[in-house]
């Protein structure tokens with residue numbers, strides 16, 4: 001590994017990303033295409049670098065949220081198929097075509113427009129179609145007849161994929177996933193009856209893969225969280241997970257100052273912390289501008305010299321203070337682990353999210369632009 005000379009950085013394991021991708025592949029089997037989701041800068045692991053790793057490991061499709069993210073991948077040299085899941089606006093159409101990105105279409109007027117574009121270009125354009133089977137977000141809500149008719153009328157474009165997204169996949173006491181699946185299968189059958197057979201059928205993000213909901217795998221899956229080593233705990237009567245993945249990212253920051261607060265001295269904005277003993281405090285080069293959740297103030301922990309050290313006082317924009325009275329001596333320039341593992345002690349995005357009252361996705365995606373990235 002190259003020497004690290006940053007104040008605050010993440011280290012991403014290429015090997016672990018590859019292993020997580022292959023773990024998903026072996027769970028779903030060779031008949032199912034794994035399309036890793038690298039939106040939001042690959043959950044802040046770095047979209048271009050992660051895409052390169054995944055493509056080198058055999059990924060033929062990647063999914064992102066918007067056209068701009070797709071363009072970033074193309075400019076980074078990624079030639080795999082790229083699915084744009086999060087809709088597109090009129091001004092994004094030229095880039096969609098120029099960079100050969102494949103859109104998900106979410107409404108019938110949009111399908112008509114897209115088909116006119118294909119007609120004008122005089123070459124077929126491929127698209128995936130999203131159904132709102134109950135998620136209540138993007139996707140078609142029309143009845144089967146109407147959708148079948150719209151697809152048939154769009155003669156200049158090619159329906160390549162049919163998809164939906166689950167709202168409650170992790171909640172095994174809810175009947176919603178079964179209902180969504182049923183609605184999806186009804187439309188799939190109506191399309192088949194009209195001889196419309198999309199090449200790809202996809203419904204599943206990480207949770208339905210990880211908990212083995214085979215009837216929702218279709219022949220393509222869209223794992224995001226799992227690629228980065230996470231599976232959220234399911235609720236209700238869930239089966240045991242069939243997927244084993246591990247986090248690939250460690251987040252570190254260096255100590256800027258160490259000093260001892262006398263008894264009665266406060267720490268940070270709002271004087272939220274008061275020293276009840278002489279307190280050896282280390283001030284870290286990380287704050288909420290870097291993505292440290294503000295709600296970890298006086299509550300969270302970091303790993304310092306192999307043991308958990310409490311965060312004291314409020315998280316500032318650029319700084320965070322910790323109590324290292326009980327640990328090994330540390331000095332300015334030494335690094336601590338904000339997220340990751342040191343020896344037997346680990347602090348992953350799920351543990352941090354529980355303390356901060358948020359979700360692991362938000363902790364990862366919150367890692368700021370100022371935090372450097374290192375790959376090993």
Ligand SMILES: *Cc1c(COP(=O)(O)O)cnc(C)c1O
Pocket residue numbers: 037039085165204205206207222223224225226
């Ligand atoms: C983000 C997203 C995914 C990936 O979800 P994970 O839970 O991270 O696996 C899959 N499909 C769609 C439509 C998404 O928006």
